[in-house]
Amino acid sequence: MLRLHVDDYSPKYYSGKWSWDWKKDALHFEPHNDLSDAKERYITTNSFKFLRTMNQEEELVFRHVFARADTTYDTNSVVLNDIRDLVLFFMPSEFLSYKFVEFMHHRAVYHLLHSLTIYFEYYLRMVEFVMIRRDELSGQMGQIQSEQTNDMKRVFSVYLSQYRMLVARNYSIIVKAEGDLGKFYHMKVVNISATIWEKNFHEQLLACSTQIVWIAMHRRAYNIIEMEMNRLFRSDYFVTARTEYPTFSPVERSLLYGRSSKNMNYRKQVSPLIQELENPKEEDLPILWIEERKYRGTNIRIMEIELEYIVPPPQLRLIDVAHGILGHPRKLYNTILELDWSAVRYCNLSMKHDPYFMVRQPRLKIPKIDEMKRHQMAETYETFYKINEIYDLPSHAIYLKWVKRDKLLENYRAGGLLTSNYLRAENELNRTSLGPSVDQIISNYRKAMVKHRKR
Template sequence: MLRLHVGKNAPKYYKGNWSFDSKKDALNFEPYHDLEDVEERYISTNSFNFLRTITQEEELVFRHVYGRDDTTYDTRAVELNDIRDLVLFLMPSEFLRPKFVEFMHHQAVYHLLHSLTIYFEYYLRMVEFVLIRRDEISGETAQIQNEQTNDVKRVFSVYLSQYRMLVARNYSVIIKGEGDLEKFYHMKKLVNISQSIWDKNFHEQLLACSTQIVWIAMHRRAYNVIEMEMNRLFCSEHFVTARAGYPIFTPAEKSLLYGRNSRIMNYRQQVSPLIQELQKLNNEDLPILWIGKRKYRGTDIRIMEMELEYIVPGPQLRLIDVAHGILGHPRKLYNTILELHWPSVRYSNFSKHHDPYFIVRQPLLKIPKMDEMKRRQMAETYESFYKIKEINDHPSRAIYLKWVKRDKLINDYRSGVLLTSTLLRAENELNSTSLRPNVDQIIADYKKSVAKNRKR
């Protein structure tokens, strides 16, 4: 629990810009007296304003209260939970409701965000490929496409659809509202009346937070592409508004990016593209629905690659030479709001021959073999005997309440209330007369924590 005490020697932090004064021949620091008036303080996502940057007071509160503890597992690497906590701190105040905060900490939502990160890593590469090919086949020096080029495009499109199936599977678990997700379901018990307005707002908030999380995970690039595709995935093209920054794709490019199962119908009968991916599955793609649930046994190399990419934790992605945005990168390379700190990168001495985090190297689309689709159809799938079990740490109710009190804590700190230092907190605990666990209990808890982390 957070402990606060009032003091007069509150540290003053400043945020501003450095500029060169030619008259004085020196650097001049111009602080922001009110960051609310600075341009680009906010970024709009589906009409919700998220913070783009934070003041030094807000940064201190986030690092002291909401940041991940140094004693947690893989604390030196960037995890998806780090990005989620940052977005929860940057999101609007109307999102701070106990039910929504608890929902964002649910394991099913974590799986959805994880699959979205994998999907958009591949999707952004595909968009880049489409735009490059658009320039190559147009103009005075246009290139001629052959049949092999079309075969490669078909394989790329199928791969993207497979990642979309993974997202659709995790999303369908949420919308069914079974098990402990029933409390977030829109139908009231007994009376079976739908809470339509509440469900609409809940869905829009989830969509906005997911867009922010994926955008930050993708190095804060291609925001308009991510936002447009996110709205299309969960809603359909009927609900994608036209904006100046959104890319415009030709019908051929849409068929490549959106897949063979994408259908546009009357808005009364239209279902989201995610659900469309599950309505028509090929036999060779059925094992995708079990990725992360049970171990795949078969001869399909593509399924093995997807399974390895999905079940390997972010901090260990470098071991399989895979990039999922900033996941698994050393935290020392990033600042508080997970922006790349280039001086730290410069002193890390990365090169094309030594770059396990794809900071210098450019993640590329691997050219598949020409007979890739035939090989997959001839692959065999055997009965699986092993289930994949996760080790989940369920947050306590105190953590949910801490997030709900976010604005109050920031306002208290700005009004002169200091966050207790580690030394003062230790002195208060020593002087406290409350009952504390004995030495044997502390040792037993430590051994239990070590055994759990080693299983990971």
């Protein structure tokens, strides 16, 4: 039986907007090719202009050159690398240096982005909780808070601080330049740093991290994510007063920012991430060893954080945890990772069968009354097992592709062709080289299977 396959040479995402044509009395589609200066085309993050969407030409180049190949591991699920590649394609041209592209693919940066995604998943739920409680306590029909409500808020604040502590651990590894991270520091003379270069490098990392977290969180609450990201990595002195940013009361700030957040003179002020590591609680110290060694003890909360962090995104549904769009089926999203609701309708999701939290609302689990006492009285035992992670670094050729991104786009717009499935098959038929032997192909396959099964 002959099976026809749709060629991936045709665009899948039609970028533009619909408007009503009163002359023709019908809907009219206006592509973004004619809206290069429109607000729908760009989004500004820390004064840098990122693409918000892509036209058909850019989509073809992205899918054929930069997107993750279908032959990679867990290609059916959305992973953090998919979001990172999309942001690298959307970022401004001044970001396209070999050193920054290599830095964004580093293992330490991946862990930082992973922990940021987990933190903001919980942080956005906390902000929603604070807004709801604000409405419930205000007005003539305001409710009276009980002592149990205040205890619950304290537990929520401690949980958020624990996720923040995990982000601070990963960020401190980058700041201290552990391992091979020292080559990304700009040094003019021995032990003298090039401050301007490092400032720009930090600004670029912060802008890309904001974009990655925003896309991972279903592109919602952008202003809250941008405000909290600037506060985390800098301090409140660097958070500008904008009407789009929410304003929190001192009580709400203490709930969201935690017990370690302190504002001092700007000359002595350090970032809230570093403040989390200055005086950690003894019962929270095992968090610093998550993913380095297996936790052994009676602290259920540490076990939950460890499980939530070390489980790969494609397997999050097995522990009933949601981290934005991570782990969702790739077929439910278009090229720019926007949810295709027409595809969701045919997934037969319900309140009883909803592994990706698309029908159910992600919620805060109400803690037990003695949660803090149990957390403080838990015991930690000696660790015998270390956790080894398999992280594949891209090749030198892939880094060069990202650096030449603009040239590839200009070449395609000037009339250059991308290789379609038909042309690729024709070139393979005309190729005279024999390629690898059968034994080599079998050996490579077995090595790949052994590596993937260890994950």
